[in-house]
Amino acid sequence: MPNENVSLAILFADVSGSTRLYETLGDKEALERIERCLSVLSALSRRHHGEIVKTIGDEIMCAFPDASAAFLAARAMQMEMAMQLISGKLPLHIHIGMHYGPAIREENDIFGDAVNIAARLTKIAKAGQIITSLQTADTLPAELRVDMRQLGNAPLRGKREEMDICEIIWQEVGDLTLMQGTAFKAGPCSGCLVLRHSGTSLVINEQKPSAMLGRDKDNDLVVSNTLASRQHAQIEHRGDKFILIDQSTNGTYVFTGDGRKSFVHREEFPLSGTGSISLGHDTEGDATSPLTVLFACE
Numbered sequence: 001m002p003n004e005n006v007s008l009a010i011l012f013a014d015v016s017g018s019t020r021l022y023e024t025l026g027d028k029e030a031l032e033r034i035e036r037c038l039s040v041l042s043a044l045s046r047r048h049h050g051e052i053v054k055t056i057g058d059e060i061m062c063a064f065p066d067a068s069a070a071f072l073a074a075r076a077m078q079m080e081m082a083m084q085l086i087s088g089k090l091p092l093h094i095h096i097g098m099h100y101g102p103a104i105r106e107e108n109d110i111f112g113d114a115v116n117i118a119a120r121l122t123k124i125a126k127a128g129q130i131i132t133s134l135q136t137a138d139t140l141p142a143e144l145r146v147d148m149r150q151l152g153n154a155p156l157r158g159k160r161e162e163m164d165i166c167e168i169i170w171q172e173v174g175d176l177t178l179m180q181g182t183a184f185k186a187g188p189c190s191g192c193l194v195l196r197h198s199g200t201s202l203v204i205n206e207q208k209p210s211a212m213l214g215r216d217k218d219n220d221l222v223v224s225n226t227l228a229s230r231q232h233a234q235i236e237h238r239g240d241k242f243i244l245i246d247q248s249t250n251g252t253y254v255f256t257g258d259g260r261k262s263f264v265h266r267e268e269f270p271l272s273g274t275g276s277i278s279l280g281h282d283t284e285g286d287a288t289s290p291l292t293v294l295f296a297c298e
Contacts, residue, residue, distance in 0.1 A: 004105040008063045009070035009136070010118040011050070011098040013041050013077055015058040016127035021092075034058050037092050040084070041077050048073035053110050059122075063110055067100040067132075067139045074098055074130045075147075075170040082128075096130040097121030100139055120156040121165065126267050134164035151247040151266050152231065167266070193235065193242040193271060195221055196294040209237040213279060213293065214248075225291050227280030233264075235271070242271045242297065250280030261285065271295055 015021075015034050022030040038060050042052050049069050050062040064070040074096045084090035099121060103112035117133060125131040137148055147169045153162040192205035195213075202221050204211050211220035214232035223232070229248035236243050244264060246252045251265035256275040261284075276285060277293040287294060 006103055006105055007101065008065070008103045008110065008114055009067045009098060009100040010053075010103065010110065010114045011045070011062045011064065011070045011074055011096060012118050012122040013060050013062070013074070013094050013096045014122050014125075016093040016095050018058040033090065033092060036090060037081070037094070040080060040090070041094070044076045044080060045073050048076065053108075061110075061115075063103075067098075067136050068141065068144060070098045070100070071132075071140060071144050071168060075168060078128065078130060078170045093127035095122060095125035095127055097123070097125050098130070098132045098136065100136040116158060117156065117163070120158070123157075124154055124165065124266070126265065129267060130168035130170065131266075132166055132168060134166055137166045149245065149247075152229065152249075154249075192298055193237070194296050194298055195235075195277075196296075197221055197223060197292070198290065204235055204237050204242060206237065211235050213277075215279075221293065223279050223291070223293060225279055225281060229280070232279045233277075244269045244271055244277070248280060252280070253278040253282050255283075255285035259285075272297055 015037055018034060021033065038055055041060050045052060045062040050064045050073055053061040053063050064073065077094065077096065081092060081094050097118050099114050099117040101114035101117065103110050103114040121131045121133065134150065137145060148166045149169060151165050151167055153164050155162050192203050195202040200221065202211055212231055212234050213219055213221045213223060214230050215223055215225060215228040216230040219231065227250045232248040233252050234245045234247065236245060244252065244254065245268050246264045246266055251263055254262045254264060254269055254275060254277055257273045262269060274296045276287055277295060278291055281291050283289040283292050286292060
């Protein structure tokens with residue numbers, strides 16, 4: 001059969017932390033759990049008009065006729081895994097990368113640029129994330145694009161130029177937030193969030209529901225730190241919560257008043273109580289550091 005040049009949406013869904021799974025559960029149980037997960041993902045792919053190209057260890061590769069079908073399948077996969085996690089039936093997390101573009105169909109396999117980019121985007125995605133390219137997002141209808149946010153650009157292995165990437169938002173199931181493989185409920189915050197850095201104060205509230213942090217002079221709060229991205233992170237007021245959204249190269253460190261440290265990279269994190277934020281640099285919670293941004297819910 002001759003090679004066929006086509007345009008397809010390629011989706012990779014990968015089980016997160018599978019190496020640790022084999023170490024903690026043993027080969028047999030870990031393999032059974034992963035196979036059950038891939039079976040669930042395969043069924044959801046077919047339900048959204050996708051074809052299973054192949055299974056590679058703890059990863060499944062699917063092809064869809066267009067980006068919309070892949071978008072809906074990816075979101076359904078993450079929501080189903082979240083429900084399986086909550087119920088305790090299948091406590092696993094997955095990360096997904098997808099891209100729409102030119103591909104080559106050869107017998108029972110698919111090759112080409114769309115495949116390579118989707119695979120690279122999967123490597124960028126964290127547990128519970130769906131990452132796609134801005135190029136793919138631009139092909140989606142408006143009603144789907146409202147559930148996405150841009151993350152800036154990112155280097156992809158094998159590509160000379162960085163690629164603009166986006167995240168598909170699916171995470172909120174009721175009041176549950178999934179982050180870094182951990183399920184937790186974000187505690188409520190009262191009327192406003194106050195940020196303080198280098199003698200400057202910034203208030204986020206209903207009147208000013210979002211703010212951008214980074215080293216660029218056009219940010220709402222400018223942080224002169226060589227490890228900070230130009231537009232490093234955004235903080236949004238959503239209902240009674242304040243959500244930090246990292247979209248940087250080096251990530252964001254959050255230190256909370258109870259002594260916990262969290263590293264947030266291209267994902268969301270709820271801020272509550274008091275603490276400090278550091279853009280790209282681990283300050284170990286030093287409130288006196290010139291790199292530290294203090295926050296307080298008031």
